[in-house]
Amino acid sequence: MNAERSATHTFHHASQLRAEHPRLAAGVLFAVGISADADVSGPVEHLTGIASSRLSAASESELPEVQAWRRAFSRMGLKPTQFRCASESLLRRLRKEGALPRIHPLIDLCNAASVAFATPVAVLDVSKITWPLEVRHASGDEQYTTFSGEIENPAPGEVIFADSAGRAHARRWTNRQSGYSAVNDATDSVLIVAEALHESALTDIQELTATLTNALNTIWAVVPATAILTHQQPRFDFSPAQHVTS
Template identity: 60%
Template sequence: MLFRHAEAVRSAHPGLAAGALHASGVDATADVGARVAEYTARALTRLADGPESHFPEVLAWRRTFARMGLRPTQYRCASESLLRRLRKEGSLPRIHPVVDLCNAVSVAYAVPVAALDADRITGPLLEVRPAHGDEEYTTFDGRTEHPAPGEVTYADAAGRAHARRWTNRQSGHSAVRDGTRRVLVVAEAMHEGGADTVARTLDTLAQELAAHWPVTPVTALLAPDAPEFTLDDDARVP
């Protein structure tokens, strides 16, 4: 299966920096509490100097959302939402060890990180693209929605939307859960220097996944001259 950003997205957002990671063999048993605490502590240290709304990484996504016709304070990118919650509550919710690590690393680097159950995606292509309007998006409480035409979404070959408003809302259909064994992780940035931030984010996640599970993560930085990431289906866990 391939993952990529559509040319329409890259053309409209030339500042996009992105990368992807694939790992097979995770489960819900690892204890990641100490590592989550370390990464959230880094974020809290930064938040002590000012709110997330002042972070260059967040401001870049706010400008992106505004260009897409979304109110940035109504629809926040995933990393801003997590940072805001961390600032107000002092911690992040515990969901699943893979998700907890991704969320903690997301706030540490202040960029959105999406974690999807790769076996819940219909290949051969998952593409970040403008929605046609007939894609099906499943909420976490099981309802079906349809992204608005032109809304940037993660869409697979079956016409299922795995996110809404780009980095704003992940689908309940492909959310990582106890039975997840194979994950696709995507990091995206819009700020100046975003490519370096994405690279460090993916390196950090690859190291953490390898330290907590018997996996060998594969990562790649995506760019206009190398826009596609291949998930090796031969690595699928029985």
């Protein structure tokens, strides 16, 4: 067993960020045994159907989950119509095109859950992260890799997913993930993070986390380690060695 497998990893939100966003609730899942050959068409269809039903009654910008993220982006000095949280962007695409793009079974599942709950869901390849991973304000010298391979430096104060090597795995909080830790066909271990800021965030995050947990178990036959993170419980500690599948 190598050191990476035996180590305990930590994901958490910085105390300053939680003080600025007291309603922040996050559902976090760690899973081993993900493959790219799974069939997720059933749950994806079900979840996108829920989203389409919601969109038939209101536009994505009118949903309370999205409005809460728009307020947060405005507070961060970002124009909400220029920089949208991931769930709003997906909902917008679903409304315009009637479907979401198929990328990888796990990404497709999480994107479908994201639109169903109107909540950003990040999916990261655990092997690409130098732990711990913290959601915090950037100092400005961190490095972010775009999907085209270009290197950017987040603006000082911008909210990022930062690891201990100074790599940013997401920019503008829930706006865009890094290509560096994106899930691909060789990915086996993943960290899934869903974050919400609206009034019923905690209840909805609990339901979203349960939905993904059940789907992972049904589709990949894995039992993820999970946690609901709040102001009272801001950290998720997990050991990959304890969740290796046979």
